[in-house]
Amino acid sequence: MHSADRPDRYAVIGHPVAHSKSPFIHARFAELTGEPLVYERVLAPLDAFAPTVRDFAAAGGRGCNVTVPFKFEAHDLAVQRSERAALAQAVNTLRFDAEGWFGDNTDGAGLVRDLQHNAGIDLAGRDLLLLGAGGASAGVLGPLLAARPRRLVVANRSVDKAQSLVARHALWAHRHDVALSAVGLEDCGTGYAVVLNGTAASLQGAGSPVPGAVLGPGALALDMMYGPAAEPFLQWAREHGAAARDGLGMLVEQAAEAFQVWRGMRPPTAEVLRELRTGRAG
Numbered sequence: 001m002h003s004a005d006r007p008d009r010y011a012v013i014g015h016p017v018a019h020s021k022s023p024f025i026h027a028r029f030a031e032l033t034g035e036p037l038v039y040e041r042v043l044a045p046l047d048a049f050a051p052t053v054r055d056f057a058a059a060g061g062r063g064c065n066v067t068v069p070f071k072f073e074a075h076d077l078a079v080q081r082s083e084r085a086a087l088a089q090a091v092n093t094l095r096f097d098a099e100g101w102f103g104d105n106t107d108g109a110g111l112v113r114d115l116q117h118n119a120g121i122d123l124a125g126r127d128l129l130l131l132g133a134g135g136a137s138a139g140v141l142g143p144l145l146a147a148r149p150r151r152l153v154v155a156n157r158s159v160d161k162a163q164s165l166v167a168r169h170a171l172w173a174h175r176h177d178v179a180l181s182a183v184g185l186e187d188c189g190t191g192y193a194v195v196l197n198g199t200a201a202s203l204q205g206a207g208s209p210v211p212g213a214v215l216g217p218g219a220l221a222l223d224m225m226y227g228p229a230a231e232p233f234l235q236w237a238r239e240h241g242a243a244a245r246d247g248l249g250m251l252v253e254q255a256a257e258a259f260q261v262w263r264g265m266r267p268p269t270a271e272v273l274r275e276l277r278t279g280r281a282g
Contacts, residue, residue, distance in 0.1 A: 114253045191216035226246040
């Protein structure tokens with residue numbers, strides 16, 4: 001239970017975390033909703049994620065966000081999981097319930113809301129290309145399929161990894177009447193309405209791992225990264241005539257989903273995203 005002088009504690013746990021905007025976002029959510037909480041950054045050693053989370057919970061933490069590279073490990077720590085976390089087999093939000101930790105994945109819901117609500121892109125009936133088959137793509141694929149695009153292609157350097165991800169989502173895709181397939185990066189076709197980058201190419205300064213022909217007329221290209229890491233991909237998109245969008249809106253919207261998991265209410269996001277875009281965030 002929280003009290004006025006002892007607000008509930010939450011954190012983002014990852015490696016690295018110094019760059020994370022999540023403390024600013026959740027502090028603003030707390031102000032806007034009147035919820036008594038504090039939110040921290042916790043750096044977990046690469047070989048000690050689980051002990052770091054357990055120590056935070058034992059010290060009074062109520063829940064945490066999980067960032068790279070621990071989302072698959074977080075899935076295994078959860079005793080109970082949301083349907084979307086079970087489908088992704090990756091968790092980015094933990095709630096430390098007394099009867100067993102609850103794991104959720106809010107990445108996909110955050111991405112879809114940013115695309116549809118903030119960017120004004122209707123995904124229904126469109127052709128989507130998802131680049132990458134790691135934790136980022138695993139977290140967003142289910143909600144993207146639920147938005148009912150006409151088809152969704154997952155492209156990855158290692159085709160078998162993309163095929164595994166697609167196979168896990170095959171029934172879900174069928175349920176939502178979406179043509180879902182897996183290909184290599186060199187064989188992903190042309191003319192997509194929306195191209196989503198979930199690879200680490202931007203972090204390596206490589207721009208896009210696929211040619212500009214994947215972008216159809218009036219396409220939107222979104223990098224799930226934000227800040228300087230996203231700029232090479234965004235520059236590639238602009239050079240090929242596409243609308244370019246980074247992952248900042250996705251970050252805010254997935255944080256709002258996590259806040260709802262923890263506090264039972266969804267905070268307003270527009271003002272917080274505007275503040276981040278205009279550089280108010282620390």
